[in-house]
Amino acid sequence: MAVQPPDLATARGADPAADPLDATATGPARASRRRGTGKGLWIPGTILGLIVLACFAWPLVYRDLPSPTAGSLLAANLPPFSPGHLLGTDPLGNDIVSRLLHGGRVSLEVGLTSNAIGLLLGGSLGMFAAFRGGWLETVTMRLLDMLIAFPSLVLVLVVSTYLTPSKLNVIWAISFFSIPTFARLARAATLRLREQVYVVAARLAGQRDGAILLRHIAPNVLPQLLTYSLLWVAAAIAIEASLSFLGFGVPASEPSWGMMISRGQAYISSNPELVLIPSACLFLTIVCLNTLGDALRARTGAP
Amino acid sequence: MTTQIQPDTATRTADPDAPLLTIENLEVTFRTRDALVHAVRGVDLTVHAGQTLAVIGESGSGKTVTSRAVMGLLPRTATVRGSIRLGERQMVGLGEKELRRCLGREVGMIFQDPARSLNPTMRIGNQLTEAIRVHLPMSRRQARERAVELLAMVRLPAPARRFHEYPHQLSGGMRQRVMIAIALACQPGLLIADEATTALDVTTQAQIMDLLLDLQQRFAMGLVLISHDMGLAASYADQVAVMYAGRVVERAPTRRMIAHVRMPYTRALLDATPRLERPPHAPLPVISGRPPDLRVLDPGCAFAPRCSRSQDRCQHERPELTEREPRHEWACFFPCADDSLPGEDER
Amino acid sequence: ASACGDSGGGDGAGGAGANGRITVGGYNYKTLDPGGTGYISKSVPISLDVYGSLFDPPTAKGGDFVPDLATGYKYSDDLKTLTIELRQGVTFSDGTPFDAEAVVYNFERYKQAESPNAQYFRQMSSVTASGEHQVTMTFTEPTATMVAFLTYTPATLIGSPTAHKKAGQQQFGLKPVGAGPFEIVSHKPGEELVLKPFEKYWDRANVHLAEVKFINTSPEAQVSYQHVASGSIDSVQVSGVSTPPNVLDDAKANQKIATIAGENTLYAFLPINTFKPPFNRPEARQAINYCTDRDSIATNVQRGWVTPAYVLAGADSLYYPDGGVDGAKAQFPYPFDPVKGKALVDQLGGLEFDLLNIGGHSQVISNALAQQWQQCGIKAQVKAVQGPQLSEAYSDGTYQMAYAFSGGIDDPQFYTSFQSPNTPQGKHGFAREHPEVPELIQSANRTVDPEVRRTTWRKVWTSMNDLAVDIPIISGPNYTFQNKCLADVDFAAVGAQFKSARLTC
C-alpha cells in the first residue's frame, strides 16, 4: 500500500529577506499586500470550508438525513437520484449522501488528528534532538530510523488488534507513520535555525535553552510543519483507506471515505460509483488542501 | 597560446565612434502580487567600445535591473519599455532565439557571488566549453583547447588541470576568474560586471579588477561596472553614472565627476564613504531618510525629500538629465557648487 | 491428455489452458502433510489430487461411500471394530507398494497429539494390518463415523511410509509422496504447487490433464473473478456466503467464463457465548432471532446467491428438515418479528455487545445484521479481527458473539465443534449447561442407521433453535469461476478435484 506522503518540499532555505521588496516595503504597504490574497487561497479555502461545514454541521442542522449506518436492506443498491437518496444507496441500503457527510467527518478527523499528533510528537522530538545535538540527537534519530525500518504493518496490526479497532486507535496507528517524517522535517529546520544569528543573539542575551527552543525555534519551525501537515492530511486519509482495505480501519459504525472506497472496490466492475464518489470527495479535499498548503507556503516563504 | 582568439568582428559596428550600447528611456516595471514596482524609470546610458562605465547608487536604485534588461534576463513578471540598442540591434522585444544568439556572443555578464554563479555539479571546463560551443561551430577538442587558453588568459594557474576541477575546488577569486573566462568565451564586445568584486577580499578584488581592465584594453571591450563602491568606480572607470530610484541622476567622466560633483545625491554618497584619509572617530556627513517607494510614481525629484538643497520646485517638477556642462550631465535644479571637495583639506 | 489449442484461455501467466495445462488460484498452504503441524483441512481437495483417497463421497444423497484406494469396509456389530479392504496392485509414486502396513503407519502417525488430524482418531485405540491388504481398527467406544472421516477428512490421505521416513517430517510436507492421480513436480509452500499425472496411478486412463498448477491468489472475490475473466487462471473457488453478490452477478453475466455452484452445504451462523452477559439470558438470544430478517439478507444483501438458514446446516445437507428452507422456516421458533424482539430488548433494559468477524465480506454481513438489529434497539459493535485473535477469543471465552462459517460437507457430523464441550469454543457454549445436545450428537454418531441419525440430527437442530444458541443466518454453496473449456472437475467432495478434469477446447 504505497501511500505516498506528499512532497516534503525541497527545503532550500528561503530567506525571507531575499524578497527584494521586503527590503524597502514599509509597514502599511506590507499589510496591504497581505490583504490582497490571491485566488490560490480563497478558492480552495472556501471549498474546504464548505466541505468541513457540510461534514460537521449539516448532519446537526438537517436531522432528517438518513442514518449512514442504519439503512434498510430493502433499499439496497438504489441508483442515484432515487427518491430520498440523491446519490442512491450502497449494498446495505445506506444513503450514500449521508455516508459521504459522515465519512468526510471521520476522514477529516482521522486525517487532522493523526497529523496533529505526528506534528506535536514528531515535531518536538526532532526539534529537541536537533537543538540539543550530540549523542541525544544521534540516539533520537537512530530511534526514528528504527521506527522507519521495522515494518509499519506489524505496528498497525498490533495497534488496531490489541487495542481493538476504533477511530482513536486508527488515529494512533496512522500517527506512527507521520512521527518520523515530522521529526526529520523539524530536525532539518531546527538545524538551520540553530545556526541563525538570532538564536546566537538570544543566547548572548542570557536566554535559557528552554526559552530559546520554545520562543525562537518552535514558532519558526511550526509554520513549516503546518504547511507540510496540510499535505500530509491527504496521505493520512489515503492510509486510512488502505487500512480499511486490510480490515484494520475504522469500525463500521463510523464510516469514512477510505472505508467507502475500500468497501466499494469489491463492486468496482458493476457499481463503480461506490468507489468514484468518495474518491472524488477525497480528491477534491486533497486538491484544496494541497493548493492551500502551496499558497500558504508561498506566502510565508516557508520551504 | 596556440591560436589567437579572434574578436568577433561581425558584431562590431563599422563606425568606431558609434556607441556599443545605447539605452534610451528604459523603463522596467514588475508585476507583484498587489502593485506595479517601477524599478527603472527612464534610464539613458551609452557605452563605447574600449570604455569603462561605472554605475553606482545605493541598494535598490535599479542597477541590476537595468543590466539584466540589457541581457533580457528579467523574470516573466517584468515589463520592459524603451530602447536598448546593442550595436545596431534592438534588444527590447527580441525573440528568444535571437536573444540567445546575442547573449554570450555580443554581451557577457559576471555576477556578484562567484560561488553561486557556477554550477556546483559541473566541471568548470564543461561550463566553459558550453559557453563556447553554444555559439561557435567547434568540435569538442577545439572548444577544449580554446577553453584552456581562456583559463590561461584570465591568469588561472595550471589551466589544463583546472579544466577538470569543480567550482568548490577553487577559491573565490579563482571562481570569479572562471566566470570572467566564461563571459569572454566568445569575445563579446560588451561586458557587464554586476558587483563582480563585492564578495571578494580587497586583495582579490584588486587582482580581479586588474585583470578586467587589462582584458578590456586588450579586446577594446565596452565594460560596465556596477557597484556600490565609489572607490572602485573612481579607481577603475572612465565614466561614472549615478543612479537613484530607477533613474540616472548624474553622469560624467570619472575625474570630472569626483572633482566637480553637481548632484547633491552624489555628494552625499561621496561624503558618506569612509576613507583612509579621514582621522579615526570623525563623524561621517550623512543624509537622513530612505529611497522612495518604487510603487509610487511621484511627479517631482525622487531625491527631494532627503535633499538639503531641495525647494518647492523639486516637489512638483522632475529635473531632466541633461548635459549642463561639457560631458557632464546631471538632473538637478539646484546643483552643488565646486567648493567642498571631499578630503581635500587633509591631503 | 486431450490435445487442445490455446484459443480459449487467452494467454495468462504461463499460458493457462494450453496443452492440457491449467492454473488454479487460491493456493496458500504451507504443508501438504496431514500429520505435520500447519496442515489445514482446507487443503484436503488439493491433497486428494496427490494422495488419492480411501473412499469417495456417495454418488447419491444418503448413499454409500464409493470405493477408491480402499475397496470395502465393514463395521463390527458393536461398532467397536472397523475392517477396511485395500485395493491391490497400487503403488505410491515413489514405487513402493500401497498396502496395509502403509495405512497403519499413517494412521498411527495421525494419532499423535500435535497432528491436526488427531481429532479423527481420538476414539481409535489400535490399528493393525490384519492382512497384506486389510486393516483393522478398534475403538474405545462405538464409532459409526470413521468411514466418513476416511472419505472427507485428511484421515483419508495415505502417504508413502518409505518416503516419509526418508525425507523427514518437514521435507515430506513439501513434497509428499502418495498414490493419487498426480505427483508433485515442484512446490513452493504458500505460493505455488505444480502437479503432473502419476503414470502408474491405478486409474490412469481417467486422468486427462497434463499439468495442474496451483498458485496463490488474493482471497478477494472481485480479484479472483477478474483473474479468471482475464484468462490468467482457469479455476478459482469462492464461498457463496462470503462473496459480494455483484461479483457473482458479474461472473454469471460474463459469457466467457463458467460459474459453477456446488452443493448448498456452507452455512453462516452466530456463535454465542452463553456464559457471559448479555447472552447468558435466553431473552437476549431470542431477541436476536426475532430481529434478524434472514430472508432480507439472502435476497437483498446477497441477491439470492444464498438461502436463509433456519437450522445450523446448509439446505443441501443430509437430514435437512422436510420441506426444505420453507419447511425449516415454518418450524423456526422465533421468526422475524421486530416488535416482539423490541419488547424483549426493552424488557432486558437494552442489549449491547460486540460482534466479531474476520473482516472482508463477513464484515459487510455483520454490518447488515447490526443494521437490522438497530430497529429493535439492539446495539451491536461490529469488530473485524484476525483469525488467531478470534480463536483466542473463543478459547478464553472473551467473545460475546461472532459471525462465523461452517459446513462444506453435507454430513452434519463434521461440524460439531461448537456443540462439543471438548473444544475450546464449546467450552464457553451452551454445551456445559445443556449437555443433552452433545449427548444427542454422540448418539447419532454411534449408529449407522440413517433413519435414527436423521431423527437425532433434526432433534439436535430443533433443540438448539429452541435454546436460541449458535444462531443460523444464511447458507449457500461454494462457487467456482472457471475457464469455459474446463470440464469434469469433481466438486462432490470438499472442494474441486482435478483427477478426471478435461479441457474441451
Place this chain on the structure above:
Amino acid sequence: MTAGNGTGRPLLEVRNLVQEFVVRAHGGVRGGVVHAVSDVSFEVRAGETLGVVGETGSGKSTMVRSVLQAPPPKSGEVWFQGVDLAGARKRRDLVAARRQMQAVFQDPYGSLDPKWTVFSIVEEPLAAYRTGDRRQRRARVEEVLDLVGLDPSVFGDRKPGQLSGGQCQRVAIARALTLAPALIVCDEAVSSLDVLSQAQVLNLFERLRAELGLSYLFIAHDLALVKQVSDRVAVMYLGTLCEVGPAEELYRNPLHPYTKALLDSIPSPDPERPRPRVPDELAGEPPSPLDPPSGCRFRTRCPRAAEICAVEAPPVRAARPDHTVACHFPLSPAAPVSPVEQSGDSAAE
C-alpha cells in the same frame, strides 16, 4: 602583552585563544579539523575600539564568537572585567559574567527573530535576566530605542520584515544596549548595508561610544571603514594575528607584509591616487585552514618569506610601543626589542 598605559587590567583580555572545528562529510564522517583560530592573544581597553581586519575565512568571526563563549573556545583564557569566562564553571556564572558583553552581527535580518516585534526583541535581554518589572522594562526599551534613533511608538510593534536593513541593524544595536554593556562586539555589523545606511550606523556607534563610554571589538573587511572607527587595529590571517597597533600608525607604517598588501589593495575614491596594486605572490591560493602551513602561516604568499618562516612560527613582538607584529622579517626596522636584523628590511621601507 599587557596593558601599556598602566590603568590596571584591560576590559577584555584574551590569551592563547584556540578554536577548532571538526567537520563532517555527508553521512557524519569526520572530514578533518579546521584550525579556525590558533593561539590568539589581544586585549580591549575600556572606552577603546579595537578593529579587526582580515580576509574571508581568516577566523575573525570565530574568534569573537569564542570570546562570547558561543560556542566556548577549545582552549585559552578570556578575561572580561576580571572574570575568566572560559573558565566559568557553571552556566549561571557565565551568563552573569557575560552580561556586560553584547554583540551585533552582520546579517541585519538574520539577527532578529522574524516572528518577534521590535519591542520584544529589545526587551529580551531584560526578560532573560529578569531585570525590573514590566513598566521599568518598557521604559528602558523605549529609552534605548530612542538612543538608536528609532521612534518606539512607530517601530515598537513592527516585525523585522517591515524594517529596512539599516533599521534592523539599529534594533540589533538597541538590543545590545539594553543591559548597558561595557563592550559591544560588532561582527561586520555594517558590512551588508549600503553606503548611506552604513554611515548612519557608524555615526551611531561613534555617538554611543562618546556618550556611554562603550568599548567595541569591531570586525570588518573594509580597511577604510575600520580605520574610521578604531583606536587600535588587529590584522588577522588564517587564524593568527599578524599585527596589532594604533590605527593611524598601522595604516601609515604597516609592519607586516600582509598588512601592507591589504592596504595597497584599497581602491580610493580619489582618482588622482594610483590604482591598487597587489604583489604577485599574494595572487596565490590562500591555504586551507584544514591544513595550515607550518611556521608562519603567511609564508606561502609572502614576498619576503625565507627558510626560517617555514620552520618557526614568528613570535609576537613589540616593534614599536603598543604595536606588535608577528613576523620574522617585518617591514620597518623593529624597535630595539627585535632580535632579528636583516639588510633587506630597511630597503623595503
Place this chain on the structure above:
Amino acid sequence: MSDTLTRSPGRPPRSQSRPNRLAGLLDRPARLLGRSPAVRVAITRVLQAVPVVWGATFITFCLMNLLPGNAAVALLGDDATPEQVAALSARLNLDEPFLIRYLQWLGNALTGDLGNSLQNNEPVTAILGRALPVSLELVVLAFALALLVAVPTAVVAAKRPGGFADRIGMQVSMFGLSVPNFVFALVLVLIFAVGLRVLPAVGYVPIAQGIGPNLRAMVLPATAIAFALFCEYTRVLRADIVDQMLREDYITTARAKGVGSWQVLIRHALRNSVFSLLTIVGLQFGALIGSTVIIEQMFGLPGMGQGLLQAINSRDIPVVQAYVVVMACFVVGANLVTDLLYAVLDPRIRHGRPAA
C-alpha cells in the same frame, strides 16, 4: 503501507560543529579502514546500522508477543483441543518467557541461523530466498517506471510554471495522492487484463523463465505502485527545478551564456535536482520493500509484503523476524546507497571537502 518518509532534502554537505561523541566513536574504526570518503561513509553507516536493525527486531518481537493468539492456536485452528495446543506450544518453545525466546533467536541469528518457520519448519532463509527477489524486482521496476515518467513530466511542467503542462501534471499528481493504489490496481486490471486481455492479471513468472514473460507479469503491479511514486517525484522535482530557476545564479549564468532554455533546464537545473530526488528515492526504497502487501496480494506475487502479512496472521515469529531483519537492512542499505551515491555524484562530497 508505506511510510515513505522523506527526510528533508537539504543540500547534502552539512558540517556539524558540535562534538558528537557517538559519531566520534564510530569514526575511529572507519578512519582506520579507509581514507576515501566513500569508504568511510560506508563503514560508518554500516556500524550505525547495527543498532537500528537490532532495535527493529526487538520492537517487532515485543509487538508480536502483544498480539493475541499464538502460533500453536493459529496452526491448529479452531477445532483443536487445549491439550493439542499445549503440546504444540511446548514443541515450538512457545511456553518459554518471551525474553528468553528473543535471546535464543538473537543468538542464533548472530550465527547466521534465522530459524525455521513455525508453520512448516521450512528454513526461514529459504522462504526469504524466494520472496525477496520478487519484491525487489517489483520495487525496482516501480521505481524505474516512476522515475522514467516523472523526470520528463517534471521538466516539462517546470518549463513554464503555471502553464498548461504544469497544471495538468500537478492535478494528475494530486489525483495520484488521493486514490489509494489498490483502487488504481483494480482499474488497471479491469482495463488491461479483463477488458483488453493484453496483460496477465495474476501470477509471478520468475526471471529464469524468460525476461519477457517475467516483465509481462510485473507490468501491472509495478505500474500500480509506480503511480503514487510518480506523483510524488513529479511534485518534488518540479518544485526543486522551479525553485532553482527562480533563485540560483548559475541558472542566470547559463542563460547569460546564451544556452537554450531546455538545455538550461536539463543540463543545469535537473542535474542539481537529482540530489533532492535521490534523497526521497533512497528513503522510500527501503521502506517500500515491505509495504506492497495489497498489490502483491492482488496480483498473486509471492513477495515479502504478502509473506509478512501471512506470517503475522499465523504468528510465525521467526519468519516475521527474518522479514524485519531484511527490511531494516534494506532501509539502512538504501540510506547508505543514497549517501554513497551522493558521494559519487556530488563533486563537493566526492572530494571529501566539507563545504564551509
